Amino acid sequence: DTGVSQNPRHKITKRGQNVTFRCDPISEHNRLYWYRQTLGQGPEFLTYFQNEAQLEKSRLLSDRFSAERPKGSFSTLEIQRTEQGDSAMYLCASSSDFGQGTHTDTQYFGPGTRLTVL
Amino acid sequence: RKEVEQDPGPFNVPEGATVAFNCTYSNSASQSFFWYRQDCRKEPKLLMSVYSSGNEDGRFTAQLNRASQYISLLIRDSKLSDSATYLCVVNKENSSASKIIFGSGTRLSIRP
Numbered sequence: 687d688t689g690v691s692q693n694p695r696h697k698i699t700k701r702g703q704n705v706t707f708r709c710d711p712i713s714e715h716n717r718l719y720w721y722r723q724t725l726g727q728g729p730e731f732l733t734y735f736q737n738e739a740q741l742e743k744s745r746l747l748s749d750r751f752s753a754e755r756p757k758g759s760f761s762t763l764e765i766q767r768t769e770q771g772d773s774a775m776y777l778c779a780s781s782s783d784f785g786q787g788t789h790t791d792t793q794y795f796g797p798g799t800r801l802t803v804l
Numbered sequence: 805r806k807e808v809e810q811d812p813g814p815f816n817v818p819e820g821a822t823v824a825f826n827c828t829y830s831n832s833a834s835q836s837f838f839w840y841r842q843d844c845r846k847e848p849k850l851l852m853s854v855y856s857s858g859n860e861d862g863r864f865t866a867q868l869n870r871a872s873q874y875i876s877l878l879i880r881d882s883k884l885s886d887s888a889t890y891l892c893v894v895n896k897e898n899s900s901a902s903k904i905i906f907g908s909g910t911r912l913s914i915r916p
Contacts, residue, residue: 719901726812728891728906729848742902777847788898790836795847 688712690796692778698802699768706764707799711780718761719793720753721777722746729777735761736783768803775800805830807905808894814911817882824878825910827892837868837875838893842909848891851877879912887914 691710699705711718716737721729732751734742737758747753750768755761765772779793810827817823829837837854852859854866854875865878875894879886892907 717901721906726908728808728893728908730906731902731904734901742900744902788836789895789901789904790853790898792850795849797847 690778690780690794692776692796692799694799695797696800696802698804700804701768701770703768704764704766705768705801706762707776707778707801709761709763709778709780709796711759711761711778712782712794713759715780715782715794716758717781717783717791718755719779719781720761720763721779723775723777723798724773732763732776765801768801770803773801773803806908807831807896808892808907810890810892810907810910812908812910814913816913816915819882819884819914819916821882821914822878822880823882823912824876825890825912826874826876827894827907827910828872828874829892829894829905830873831894831896832870832873834873834894834896835898836895837866838895839864839866839875839877840891840893840906842889842891844888848906851890882912882914884914884916887912 718735720732723729735755775798777798779795781791839851840848841851842848858867863880867876889909896903
């Protein structure tokens, strides 16, 4: 399967703990996005990488959240000192811009990591 | 007012019926539009882009009405497998990833 993969698929943690999620995009894709989705809502943008550079971050992304894409391939999203409000599905998507600067390319989503904070 | 609004549904229609739903957006300068499909507990997948002139892909037709600021999705001859949540996506500014806004989705249930 050469699609976007995410690990773990489920994570249950206690409030105050740190968690880290991993996303492996489609190999030739230079763009990588993180979203958060809660029940009954659409995905909300968190952050965007072009290769290894983190170019955009949402105001939703508090200082407890950090994301990296060190070699322009896989990415990690870490949440420190988790809170119950962090419980959500964290989705990763990747795409290729084919040299264009616009965000009109198809995003391919991974299956997500479902986080439950007790 | 939400930036992208959709009727949450659920729309419950019999197999073979035609169903349509709209999505309204608040920013008149929005530049690109898409419909994604999300099955229960699965990831979103692109269904189709929406072009100014309207576009069709098999049983699915998407339309854009810039004057009234909405996009629509029409599904003809609906199948049981069309049951899903349909997410409207609007990009307020094509050069920015953070301007990609997803609606909350419209649930569609096709009954035999």
